[in-house]
Amino acid sequence: MTTATTASSFAQSDRAAIDVVQIDLAERSYPILIGQGESLWQEAHAHWPKGTSAVIVTNDTVAPLYAKALRQRLEGHYPKVIEVVLPDGEQYKNWETLNQIFDVLLGQAADRKAVLFALGGGVIGDMTGFAAACYMRGVPFVQVPTTLLAQVDSSVGGKTAINHPLGKNMIGAFYQPKLVVCDLDTLKTLPAAELSAGLGEVIKYGPIYDMAFFEWLEANVQALVAQDVEALRYAVRRSCEIKAAVVSADETESGLREILNFGHTFGHAIEAGKGYGAWLHGHAVAAGMVLASHLSTKLGYQQDAQFHARLVALLEQAGLPVQAPVLDATNNAQRYLDLMRVDKKSQGGAIRFVVLKPAGKAVTEKVDDAIVANLLNELITA
Numbered sequence: 001m002t003t004a005t006t007a008s009s010f011a012q013s014d015r016a017a018i019d020v021v022q023i024d025l026a027e028r029s030y031p032i033l034i035g036q037g038e039s040l041w042q043e044a045h046a047h048w049p050k051g052t053s054a055v056i057v058t059n060d061t062v063a064p065l066y067a068k069a070l071r072q073r074l075e076g077h078y079p080k081v082i083e084v085v086l087p088d089g090e091q092y093k094n095w096e097t098l099n100q101i102f103d104v105l106l107g108q109a110a111d112r113k114a115v116l117f118a119l120g121g122g123v124i125g126d127m128t129g130f131a132a133a134c135y136m137r138g139v140p141f142v143q144v145p146t147t148l149l150a151q152v153d154s155s156v157g158g159k160t161a162i163n164h165p166l167g168k169n170m171i172g173a174f175y176q177p178k179l180v181v182c183d184l185d186t187l188k189t190l191p192a193a194e195l196s197a198g199l200g201e202v203i204k205y206g207p208i209y210d211m212a213f214f215e216w217l218e219a220n221v222q223a224l225v226a227q228d229v230e231a232l233r234y235a236v237r238r239s240c241e242i243k244a245a246v247v248s249a250d251e252t253e254s255g256l257r258e259i260l261n262f263g264h265t266f267g268h269a270i271e272a273g274k275g276y277g278a279w280l281h282g283h284a285v286a287a288g289m290v291l292a293s294h295l296s297t298k299l300g301y302q303q304d305a306q307f308h309a310r311l312v313a314l315l316e317q318a319g320l321p322v323q324a325p326v327l328d329a330t331n332n333a334q335r336y337l338d339l340m341r342v343d344k345k346s347q348g349g350a351i352r353f354v355v356l357k358p359a360g361k362a363v364t365e366k367v368d369d370a371i372v373a374n375l376l377n378e379l380i381t382a
């Protein structure tokens with residue numbers, strides 16, 4: 001069960017209105033706060049976990065923008081505030097960078113009551129969460145997502161990880177944050193390409209779960225691209241509601257949660273195959289969703305011939321790529337298959353794909369390599 005409430009008597013359009021989406025996981029439950037300005041931070045303040053120190057983990061792009069403000073908000077609440085500034089980029093989501101967090105934690109004598117604050121996009125969130133899961137066998141952490149992608153997806157649900165050269169997010173843990181604080185004001189500094197990457201994950205929620213939301217996105221995509229804050233607020237809230245409902249029903253991905261991986265089997269292959277950082281995650285997922293939608297049609301599950309065209313049009317309007325790249329000039333399909341076989345949904349060497357059965361409802365199925373290879377050969381051309 002998830003609930004969205006407005007934690008204020010102000011109107012929706014008022015900066016003081018805060019949307020609250022709850023993740024219901026018994027003792028691991030937590031709220032996602034969505035809003036702007038002082039009212040958001042006052043509400044967040046009421047939820048900070050108690051601790052001996054606050055450790056802000058961020059990167060060298062986000063630190064100059066937002067670390068000082070967060071530090072000031074935390075200083076009144078924690079006896080000590082520590083900062084860890086990591087290099088920026090998907091290519092740094094690895095052991096070496098993770099170790100930099102542990103080096104600072106140990107160097108500063110952070111104890112079991114330290115609280116980690118992930119200030120940044122999904123890369124920072126995934127690594128900080130994993131560090132929190134491991135440090136002294138587990139310390140509390142808070143997500144302060146500053147990208148659209150992180151606000152609508154990665155800060156919620158407790159998947160934490162680093163990459164391996166052979167596969168995305170291969171080393172990690174399920175470890176839930178204590179709180180998620182989505183400050184819509186931070187999205188104002190986001191480059192257009194990063195905004196579109198976030199829209200890729202937002203659009204994902206339509207075909208897997210909620211076609212009414214897909215229709216709302218079709219009607220409001222221009223407002224989202226133009227950074228209309230009320231449109232963004234609704235997109236963040238509805239995305240979090242859907243993710244919260246799925247995660248609350250299946251925290252550790254024993255079944256239903258796999259639907260959140262729509263487009264990701266192909267997308268992760270693109271990210272690893274092109275080299276981490278060459279393709280933004282949200283862009284790789286967009287191109288992956290186009291392939292997964294085609295696959296659904298090929299398997300006979302998606303009878304509405306118009307839906308595929310609508311998906312492609314919406315992705316394009318959101319500024320997203322719809323054409324997957326060649327990963328190997330001589331044997332492209334085999335390269336995709338080799339990369340996809342390490343996917344976490346694979347079973348006994350068989351690759352499993354999230355497909356639409358039909359649009360609005362997703363399921364995961366094994367698909368013969370030959371069918372996938374044919375599709376890749378048909379659709380990916382140099």
Ligand SMILES: NC(=O)c1ccc[n+]([C@@H]2O[C@H](COP(=O)([O-])OP(=O)(O)OC[C@H]3O[C@@H](n4cnc5c(N)ncnc54)[C@H](O)[C@@H]3O)[C@@H](O)[C@H]2O)c1
Pocket residue numbers: 059061062065088089090093120121122123124126146147148149150153154155156157158159160168169186187188189190191194197198281282
């Ligand atoms: N855990 C999950 O459930 C989950 C879900 C989706 C994605 N992910 C992971 O998240 C990562 C992608 O996250 P992302 O798209 O946020 O990428 P990212 O973390 O690399 O951030 C994108 C870029 O935006 C910059 N940035 C962040 N906030 C900014 C701001 N407010 N203004 C200006 N620049 C800002 C960052 O420094 C970076 O350069 C991938 O590693 C992906 O695997 C995890």
Ligand SMILES: O=C(O)C(=O)C[C@@H](O)[C@H](O)[C@H](O)COP(=O)(O)O
Pocket residue numbers: 153157159168169201253257258260261264344
């Ligand atoms: O939360 C989930 O579950 C998801 O699958 C969300 C995805 O958008 C996200 O990219 C996730 O990190 C992918 O998970 P993985 O288990 O395939 O690494």
Ligand SMILES: [Zn+2]
Pocket residue numbers: 153201264281285
């Ligand atoms: Zn994703």
